[in-house]
Amino acid sequence: MTASERPLPSGPQQWAWTTTATPIGPLGLAATPSGLLTVVFHADAGTADRAVERLTRRLAAAPAAPPSPCHDLLAEAADQLTAYFAGRLRAFSLPLDWSLTSGFNRRVLRELAAGVPYGTVVAYQTLADRLGEPSAARAVGTAMGSNPLPVVVPCHRVVESDGGIGGFGPGLESKRALLALEGVLPAPVLTRVTGS
Secondary structure, three states, X not given: OOHHHOOOOOOOOOOEEEEEOOOOOOEEEEEEOOEEEEEXXXXXXXXXXXXXXXXXXXXXXXXXXXXXXXXXXXXXXXXHHHHHHOOOOOXXXXXXXXXXXXXXXXXXXXXXXXXXXXXXXXXXXXXXXXXXXXXXXXXXXXXXXXXXOOOOOOHHHEEOOOOOOOOOOOOHHHHXXXXXXXXOOOOOOXXXXXXX
């Protein structure tokens, strides 16, 4: 068991928080010295405050003030996300802290991170089959919904076996935008009607 696979310690844990602007809205990022801990969609002020409160309770400590190793990880994560959204990065190379997930969900997410590259999609059922759990397609969907590291651990790349887009906690518009960025879906066409 590696350090990033151990359960959260019972005492306070050092961590840091930041938000970064992206084309799909602000993302909240939290990191521990072990790696990126979570990515939070729609991290406007209210959502960010609630996320920080939850993490403060869970980690038994308030976010660390800069500088810290956690802040270095956050800066690297923000840089890699910027490169991803600009189309210059196809694979994240961040250390990940998996401590917010465990058991079957962690197995699913690790398989997703390792085995579903940029520009591809996989069916819920296929992931279940890869894990040797062919009757667990719904459980795979549950794992996607509890993914603490969306975008970096690409749950947006998981779709229905019949070709449907499937669900996505942050919203289907965000999922479509991510899949379009990766060339899986055509980019949305926006039209603007102007008065004459």
